[in-house]
Amino acid sequence: DIVMTQTPLSSPVTLGQPASISCRSSQSLVHSDGNTYLSWLQQRPGQPPRLLIHKISNRFSGVPDRFSGSGAGTDFTLKISRVEAEDVGVYYCTQATQFPYTFGQGTKLEIK
């Protein structure tokens, strides 16, 4: 199974400041079709998860442009350019390159 490791697990951030979350996979996420199926999800308190970024860097419909994704192979990053209060929650990276699909442990973003 592909293990997804996120760092940090907790990230206190000041409003208006940037935030960054890293995700490392135990093997390459490049699929045989050439795509890299690495997504980022946001889960606000008491809410279901929501797709933010797919295939490393593609923002999903309605996602603010302060969210961006980057990376390749086994190392990926989610960046928030300026954190807003509504960004509080847990962020997960997840891979859909190989079954079983797997998730990172989650990174809790909180406001200082």
Next chain:
Amino acid sequence: EVQLVESGGGLVQPGGSLRLSCAASGFTFSSYTMNWVRQAPGKGLEWVSYISTSSSTIYYADSVKGRFTISRDNAKNSLYLQVNSLRAEDTAVYYCAAGVNKDYWGQGTLVTVSS
């Protein structure tokens, strides 16, 4: 508006069964692969099962293989998960999620396994 609405959860004794349903609307359900993902109380996300658009390809997590069965009815825009031989560790909110990227998620249905 895209909607996924899960139902069928509840309190069940160890060894019991439930049938979870997910009703989809607002998108072309038959064009999307579907997944069940669960989240134990206070824990992270765990992928449970996948079904292709035509139901020809199905996968399960090892933790549920042989006990859970995924299915779909494209004519009814519905996804199902038959969960049998339930254990305490199956206690979780069960979400349906549409698409290989998990584009859309439902609100979840809580399954509690306890005597």
